[in-house]
Amino acid sequence: MVSTIQKPEFEEIRPGIKVPAKETILTPRFYTTDFEAMAEMSIAANEEELKAILEEFRTDYNRHHFVRNQEFDRSWEHIDGETRRLFVEFLERSCTAEFSGFLLYKELGRRLKNRNPVLAECFNLMSRDEARHAGFLNKALSDFNLSLDLGFLTKSRNYTFFKPKFIFYATYLSEKIGYWRYITIYRHLEQHPEDRVYPIFNFFENWCQDENRHGDFFDAIMRAQPDILNDWRARLWCRFFLLSVFATMYLNDTQRSGFYAILGLDAREYDKYVIEKTNETAGRVFPIVLDVDSPEFYDRLEICVGNNEGLRAIDSENSPAPVKFLKKLPIFASNAWQFLKLYLMKPIRVDKLAGSVR
Ligand SMILES: [Fe+2]
Numbered sequence: 001m002v003s004t005i006q007k008p009e010f011e012e013i014r015p016g017i018k019v020p021a022k023e024t025i026l027t028p029r030f031y032t033t034d035f036e037a038m039a040e041m042s043i044a045a046n047e048e049e050l051k052a053i054l055e056e057f058r059t060d061y062n063r064h065h066f067v068r069n070q071e072f073d074r075s076w077e078h079i080d081g082e083t084r085r086l087f088v089e090f091l092e093r094s095c096t097a098e099f100s101g102f103l104l105y106k107e108l109g110r111r112l113k114n115r116n117p118v119l120a121e122c123f124n125l126m127s128r129d130e131a132r133h134a135g136f137l138n139k140a141l142s143d144f145n146l147s148l149d150l151g152f153l154t155k156s157r158n159y160t161f162f163k164p165k166f167i168f169y170a171t172y173l174s175e176k177i178g179y180w181r182y183i184t185i186y187r188h189l190e191q192h193p194e195d196r197v198y199p200i201f202n203f204f205e206n207w208c209q210d211e212n213r214h215g216d217f218f219d220a221i222m223r224a225q226p227d228i229l230n231d232w233r234a235r236l237w238c239r240f241f242l243l244s245v246f247a248t249m250y251l252n253d254t255q256r257s258g259f260y261a262i263l264g265l266d267a268r269e270y271d272k273y274v275i276e277k278t279n280e281t282a283g284r285v286f287p288i289v290l291d292v293d294s295p296e297f298y299d300r301l302e303i304c305v306g307n308n309e310g311l312r313a314i315d316s317e318n319s320p321a322p323v324k325f326l327k328k329l330p331i332f333a334s335n336a337w338q339f340l341k342l343y344l345m346k347p348i349r350v351d352k353l354a355g356s357v358r
Protein backbone atom coordinates (compact mmCIF):
# COMPACT_ATOMS: atom_id res chain seq x y z
CA MET A 1 0.00 0.00 0.00
CA VAL A 2 1.29 3.39 -0.88
CA SER A 3 0.71 5.96 1.80
CA THR A 4 -0.09 9.38 0.49
CA ILE A 5 0.67 10.89 3.86
CA GLN A 6 3.96 12.63 3.89
CA LYS A 7 5.65 11.81 7.19
CA PRO A 8 8.94 13.28 8.33
CA GLU A 9 11.49 10.75 9.55
CA PHE A 10 12.50 10.90 13.20
CA GLU A 11 15.46 9.00 14.57
CA GLU A 12 14.37 6.50 17.20
CA ILE A 13 16.23 4.85 20.11
CA ARG A 14 13.74 1.98 19.89
CA PRO A 15 10.40 1.87 18.11
CA GLY A 16 8.33 4.91 19.06
CA ILE A 17 11.01 6.39 21.35
CA LYS A 18 12.50 9.49 19.84
CA VAL A 19 16.24 10.20 19.96
CA PRO A 20 16.43 13.44 21.99
CA ALA A 21 17.28 16.56 19.96
CA LYS A 22 20.98 17.44 19.97
CA GLU A 23 22.02 19.75 22.80
CA THR A 24 23.06 23.21 21.69
CA ILE A 25 23.43 26.61 23.31
CA LEU A 26 19.77 27.23 22.43
CA THR A 27 18.17 23.98 23.72
CA PRO A 28 16.52 23.74 27.16
CA ARG A 29 19.12 23.32 29.88
CA PHE A 30 19.30 20.98 32.89
CA TYR A 31 20.54 22.49 36.15
CA THR A 32 22.16 21.43 39.37
CA THR A 33 23.21 23.59 42.32
CA ASP A 34 24.95 23.81 45.69
CA PHE A 35 22.37 21.95 47.79
CA GLU A 36 24.28 22.60 51.00
CA ALA A 37 24.16 26.39 50.51
CA MET A 38 20.49 26.14 49.57
CA ALA A 39 19.69 24.17 52.76
CA GLU A 40 21.44 26.76 54.93
CA MET A 41 19.61 29.69 53.44
CA SER A 42 17.41 31.56 55.86
CA ILE A 43 13.96 32.52 54.69
CA ALA A 44 13.08 34.43 57.88
CA ALA A 45 12.96 37.80 56.09
CA ASN A 46 9.99 36.67 54.00
CA GLU A 47 8.68 33.60 55.77
CA GLU A 48 5.02 34.69 55.91
CA GLU A 49 4.77 35.17 52.16
CA LEU A 50 6.54 31.88 51.48
CA LYS A 51 4.15 30.05 53.80
CA ALA A 52 1.18 31.63 52.02
CA ILE A 53 2.58 30.42 48.69
CA LEU A 54 3.07 26.95 50.17
CA GLU A 55 -0.63 26.97 51.15
CA GLU A 56 -1.51 27.77 47.53
CA PHE A 57 0.66 24.91 46.28
CA ARG A 58 -1.05 22.56 48.73
CA THR A 59 -4.48 23.63 47.49
CA ASP A 60 -3.45 22.16 44.14
CA TYR A 61 -5.88 24.06 41.90
CA ASN A 62 -4.96 21.99 38.85
CA ARG A 63 -5.37 18.57 40.44
CA HIS A 64 -8.04 17.56 37.92
CA HIS A 65 -6.91 19.71 35.02
CA PHE A 66 -4.43 17.55 33.15
CA VAL A 67 -6.81 14.86 31.95
CA ARG A 68 -6.93 14.08 28.25
CA ASN A 69 -10.50 14.53 27.02
CA GLN A 70 -12.24 13.14 23.97
CA GLU A 71 -10.90 15.97 21.81
CA PHE A 72 -7.60 14.10 21.63
CA ASP A 73 -9.41 10.94 20.65
CA ARG A 74 -8.95 11.05 16.91
CA SER A 75 -6.29 10.57 14.29
CA TRP A 76 -3.64 13.28 13.95
CA GLU A 77 -2.28 11.91 10.68
CA HIS A 78 -3.55 14.97 8.80
CA ILE A 79 -0.86 17.01 10.55
CA ASP A 80 1.89 15.96 8.21
CA GLY A 81 5.09 17.00 6.47
CA GLU A 82 6.80 20.12 7.78
CA THR A 83 3.86 20.93 10.08
CA ARG A 84 4.25 17.56 11.77
CA ARG A 85 7.99 18.10 12.19
CA LEU A 86 7.39 21.51 13.77
CA PHE A 87 4.73 20.10 16.08
CA VAL A 88 6.92 17.27 17.29
CA GLU A 89 9.78 19.73 17.81
CA PHE A 90 7.56 22.06 19.83
CA LEU A 91 6.24 19.22 22.00
CA GLU A 92 9.71 17.80 22.56
CA ARG A 93 11.28 21.14 23.49
CA SER A 94 8.40 21.98 25.85
CA CYS A 95 8.46 18.53 27.43
CA THR A 96 12.24 18.73 27.94
CA ALA A 97 11.99 22.17 29.54
CA GLU A 98 9.17 21.08 31.89
CA PHE A 99 11.02 17.91 32.76
CA SER A 100 14.21 19.81 33.53
CA GLY A 101 12.20 21.86 36.08
CA PHE A 102 10.81 18.65 37.54
CA LEU A 103 14.29 17.15 38.05
CA LEU A 104 15.75 20.22 39.70
CA TYR A 105 12.77 20.84 42.01
CA LYS A 106 12.51 17.16 42.92
CA GLU A 107 16.17 16.99 43.90
CA LEU A 108 15.88 20.22 45.90
CA GLY A 109 12.81 18.85 47.69
CA ARG A 110 14.70 15.69 48.56
CA ARG A 111 17.91 17.36 49.74
CA LEU A 112 16.22 20.09 51.79
CA LYS A 113 13.69 17.83 53.45
CA ASN A 114 15.21 17.73 56.94
CA ARG A 115 16.94 21.09 56.87
CA ASN A 116 14.50 23.56 55.42
CA PRO A 117 11.03 21.97 55.47
CA VAL A 118 9.06 24.96 54.09
CA LEU A 119 11.28 25.27 51.05
CA ALA A 120 11.49 21.50 50.65
CA GLU A 121 7.72 21.17 50.49
CA CYS A 122 7.43 24.07 48.04
CA PHE A 123 9.99 22.42 45.75
CA ASN A 124 8.23 19.06 46.02
CA LEU A 125 4.87 20.54 45.10
CA MET A 126 6.38 22.44 42.18
CA SER A 127 7.99 19.22 40.97
CA ARG A 128 4.53 17.63 41.14
CA ASP A 129 3.26 20.35 38.76
CA GLU A 130 6.20 20.06 36.37
CA ALA A 131 5.83 16.27 36.27
CA ARG A 132 2.21 16.73 35.20
CA HIS A 133 3.20 19.27 32.55
CA ALA A 134 5.99 17.09 31.16
CA GLY A 135 3.80 13.97 31.26
CA PHE A 136 0.96 15.74 29.46
CA LEU A 137 3.32 16.89 26.70
CA ASN A 138 4.88 13.45 26.39
CA LYS A 139 1.39 11.97 26.06
CA ALA A 140 0.73 14.51 23.29
CA LEU A 141 3.85 13.26 21.51
CA SER A 142 2.25 9.82 21.48
CA ASP A 143 -0.50 11.28 19.27
CA PHE A 144 2.32 11.60 16.73
CA ASN A 145 3.46 8.03 17.45
CA LEU A 146 6.52 9.16 19.40
CA SER A 147 7.56 9.69 22.99
CA LEU A 148 10.61 10.71 24.98
CA ASP A 149 12.37 8.30 27.32
CA LEU A 150 12.63 10.67 30.28
CA GLY A 151 14.82 8.23 32.25
CA PHE A 152 17.29 8.21 29.36
CA LEU A 153 17.15 12.00 29.20
CA THR A 154 17.94 12.21 32.93
CA LYS A 155 21.10 10.18 32.47
CA SER A 156 22.29 11.43 29.10
CA ARG A 157 22.00 15.22 29.48
CA ASN A 158 24.70 17.56 30.69
CA TYR A 159 23.87 19.47 33.84
CA THR A 160 24.81 23.12 34.24
CA PHE A 161 25.95 24.02 37.75
CA PHE A 162 24.64 27.34 39.07
CA LYS A 163 25.09 28.81 42.55
CA PRO A 164 21.68 29.22 44.28
CA LYS A 165 21.34 32.91 43.44
CA PHE A 166 21.82 32.18 39.73
CA ILE A 167 19.30 29.35 39.96
CA PHE A 168 16.85 31.91 41.37
CA TYR A 169 17.41 34.49 38.62
CA ALA A 170 17.22 31.83 35.90
CA THR A 171 14.25 29.82 37.17
CA TYR A 172 12.30 32.95 38.13
CA LEU A 173 12.64 34.21 34.58
CA SER A 174 11.91 30.88 32.96
CA GLU A 175 8.72 30.47 35.02
CA LYS A 176 7.51 34.00 34.26
CA ILE A 177 8.38 33.84 30.58
CA GLY A 178 6.67 30.42 30.50
CA TYR A 179 3.57 32.04 31.96
CA TRP A 180 3.54 34.79 29.33
CA ARG A 181 4.21 32.34 26.48
CA TYR A 182 1.35 30.01 27.43
CA ILE A 183 -1.19 32.73 28.21
CA THR A 184 -0.41 34.64 25.02
CA ILE A 185 -1.01 31.57 22.86
CA TYR A 186 -4.16 30.78 24.83
CA ARG A 187 -5.61 34.27 24.46
CA HIS A 188 -4.78 34.41 20.78
CA LEU A 189 -6.57 31.10 20.15
CA GLU A 190 -9.52 32.28 22.19
CA GLN A 191 -9.88 35.11 19.66
CA HIS A 192 -9.14 32.84 16.70
CA PRO A 193 -10.76 29.45 17.32
CA GLU A 194 -10.13 28.57 13.65
CA ASP A 195 -6.41 28.32 14.50
CA ARG A 196 -6.92 25.72 17.24
CA VAL A 197 -5.30 22.92 15.32
CA TYR A 198 -4.58 20.68 18.32
CA PRO A 199 -6.33 20.51 21.72
CA ILE A 200 -3.29 20.89 24.00
CA PHE A 201 -3.50 24.67 23.67
CA ASN A 202 -6.93 24.66 25.36
CA PHE A 203 -5.17 23.56 28.54
CA PHE A 204 -2.79 26.51 28.62
CA GLU A 205 -4.99 28.87 30.65
CA ASN A 206 -4.91 26.89 33.91
CA TRP A 207 -1.49 25.49 33.08
CA CYS A 208 0.12 28.92 32.93
CA GLN A 209 -1.25 29.69 36.40
CA ASP A 210 1.04 26.95 37.73
CA GLU A 211 4.01 28.70 36.11
CA ASN A 212 2.87 32.03 37.47
CA ARG A 213 2.74 30.63 41.02
CA HIS A 214 6.17 29.03 40.57
CA GLY A 215 7.50 32.40 39.48
CA ASP A 216 5.92 34.05 42.52
CA PHE A 217 7.67 31.53 44.73
CA PHE A 218 11.07 32.51 43.31
CA ASP A 219 10.12 36.18 43.61
CA ALA A 220 9.40 35.59 47.33
CA ILE A 221 12.56 33.59 47.88
CA MET A 222 14.70 36.33 46.31
CA ARG A 223 13.05 38.89 48.59
CA ALA A 224 14.02 36.68 51.51
CA GLN A 225 17.68 37.17 50.42
CA PRO A 226 17.73 40.91 49.74
CA ASP A 227 21.50 40.90 49.19
CA ILE A 228 20.99 39.14 45.86
CA LEU A 229 18.81 42.02 44.63
CA ASN A 230 20.31 45.11 46.16
CA ASP A 231 23.87 45.76 45.04
CA TRP A 232 25.70 46.55 41.81
CA ARG A 233 26.48 42.85 41.29
CA ALA A 234 22.77 42.06 41.37
CA ARG A 235 22.14 44.75 38.75
CA LEU A 236 24.82 43.31 36.46
CA TRP A 237 23.64 39.73 36.88
CA CYS A 238 19.94 40.50 36.45
CA ARG A 239 20.86 42.33 33.24
CA PHE A 240 22.79 39.29 32.07
CA PHE A 241 20.00 36.82 32.82
CA LEU A 242 17.27 38.98 31.30
CA LEU A 243 19.28 39.36 28.12
CA SER A 244 20.20 35.67 27.92
CA VAL A 245 16.62 34.51 28.39
CA PHE A 246 15.17 37.03 25.91
CA ALA A 247 17.87 36.48 23.28
CA THR A 248 17.62 32.68 23.50
CA MET A 249 13.87 32.76 23.05
CA TYR A 250 14.03 35.24 20.16
CA LEU A 251 16.67 33.24 18.28
CA ASN A 252 14.79 29.98 18.86
CA ASP A 253 11.39 31.29 17.86
CA THR A 254 12.40 33.28 14.77
CA GLN A 255 14.10 30.11 13.54
CA ARG A 256 10.78 28.26 14.03
CA SER A 257 8.43 30.95 12.76
CA GLY A 258 6.65 28.20 10.79
CA PHE A 259 5.31 26.73 14.01
CA TYR A 260 3.83 30.04 15.16
CA ALA A 261 2.41 30.61 11.69
CA ILE A 262 0.41 27.36 12.05
CA LEU A 263 -1.27 28.96 15.09
CA GLY A 264 -1.85 32.17 13.17
CA LEU A 265 0.85 33.99 15.12
CA ASP A 266 3.75 36.04 13.83
CA ALA A 267 6.80 34.70 15.72
CA ARG A 268 8.42 38.13 15.99
CA GLU A 269 5.29 39.92 17.17
CA TYR A 270 4.62 37.11 19.64
CA ASP A 271 8.14 37.23 21.06
CA LYS A 272 8.17 41.01 21.31
CA TYR A 273 4.96 40.89 23.30
CA VAL A 274 6.21 38.08 25.59
CA ILE A 275 9.51 39.92 26.14
CA GLU A 276 7.76 43.22 26.92
CA LYS A 277 5.46 41.54 29.45
CA THR A 278 8.18 39.42 31.10
CA ASN A 279 10.47 42.44 31.34
CA GLU A 280 7.67 44.42 32.97
CA THR A 281 6.93 41.57 35.40
CA ALA A 282 10.62 41.16 36.30
CA GLY A 283 10.67 44.83 37.30
CA ARG A 284 8.58 43.92 40.35
CA VAL A 285 11.54 42.09 41.87
CA PHE A 286 14.73 42.77 39.87
CA PRO A 287 16.52 46.08 40.48
CA ILE A 288 16.69 46.80 36.73
CA VAL A 289 14.87 45.89 33.54
CA LEU A 290 16.10 46.07 29.94
CA ASP A 291 15.33 48.90 27.58
CA VAL A 292 13.49 46.64 25.14
CA ASP A 293 11.70 49.62 23.59
CA SER A 294 14.92 50.96 22.16
CA PRO A 295 15.12 50.06 18.45
CA GLU A 296 18.75 49.05 19.01
CA PHE A 297 17.58 46.05 21.04
CA TYR A 298 15.81 44.24 18.20
CA ASP A 299 18.18 45.57 15.51
CA ARG A 300 21.04 43.76 17.21
CA LEU A 301 19.01 40.62 17.84
CA GLU A 302 18.12 40.57 14.14
CA ILE A 303 21.82 40.64 13.25
CA CYS A 304 22.20 37.50 15.42
CA VAL A 305 19.20 35.91 13.69
CA GLY A 306 20.94 36.48 10.35
CA ASN A 307 24.22 35.16 11.77
CA ASN A 308 22.55 31.97 12.94
CA GLU A 309 21.08 31.41 9.50
CA GLY A 310 24.64 31.72 8.20
CA LEU A 311 25.84 29.14 10.74
CA ARG A 312 23.15 26.68 9.70
CA ALA A 313 24.02 27.18 6.02
CA ILE A 314 27.67 26.37 6.77
CA ASP A 315 26.57 23.30 8.74
CA SER A 316 24.69 21.93 5.77
CA GLU A 317 27.70 22.32 3.44
CA ASN A 318 29.79 19.36 2.43
CA SER A 319 33.17 20.67 3.57
CA PRO A 320 35.44 19.12 6.26
CA ALA A 321 34.83 20.11 9.89
CA PRO A 322 37.95 22.34 10.30
CA VAL A 323 36.99 24.32 7.18
CA LYS A 324 33.47 24.77 8.50
CA PHE A 325 34.85 25.91 11.83
CA LEU A 326 37.07 28.52 10.20
CA LYS A 327 34.14 29.80 8.19
CA LYS A 328 32.07 30.06 11.34
CA LEU A 329 34.64 32.00 13.37
CA PRO A 330 33.79 35.50 12.14
CA ILE A 331 30.10 34.76 12.71
CA PHE A 332 30.76 33.65 16.29
CA ALA A 333 32.75 36.85 16.78
CA SER A 334 29.87 38.91 15.42
CA ASN A 335 27.37 37.18 17.75
CA ALA A 336 29.64 37.77 20.73
CA TRP A 337 30.01 41.44 19.75
CA GLN A 338 26.25 41.92 19.39
CA PHE A 339 25.66 40.24 22.73
CA LEU A 340 28.25 42.48 24.38
CA LYS A 341 26.72 45.61 22.84
CA LEU A 342 23.28 44.48 23.97
CA TYR A 343 24.61 43.85 27.44
CA LEU A 344 26.14 47.32 27.56
CA MET A 345 22.88 49.03 26.61
CA LYS A 346 21.76 51.19 29.49
CA PRO A 347 19.17 49.30 31.54
CA ILE A 348 16.26 50.95 33.35
CA ARG A 349 16.66 51.23 37.11
CA VAL A 350 13.46 50.21 38.84
CA ASP A 351 14.79 49.75 42.38
CA LYS A 352 14.72 53.52 42.86
CA LEU A 353 10.97 53.14 42.89
CA ALA A 354 11.31 51.01 46.02
CA GLY A 355 8.70 51.98 48.56
CA SER A 356 6.18 52.69 45.88
CA VAL A 357 4.15 49.82 44.52
CA ARG A 358 6.22 47.87 41.98
FE1 LIG B 1 5.66 23.78 33.98
Ligand SMILES: [Fe+2]
Pocket residue numbers: 101130175178210211214
Ligand atom coordinates in the same frame (compact mmCIF):
# COMPACT_ATOMS: atom_id res chain seq x y z
FE1 LIG C 1 6.94 25.88 36.38
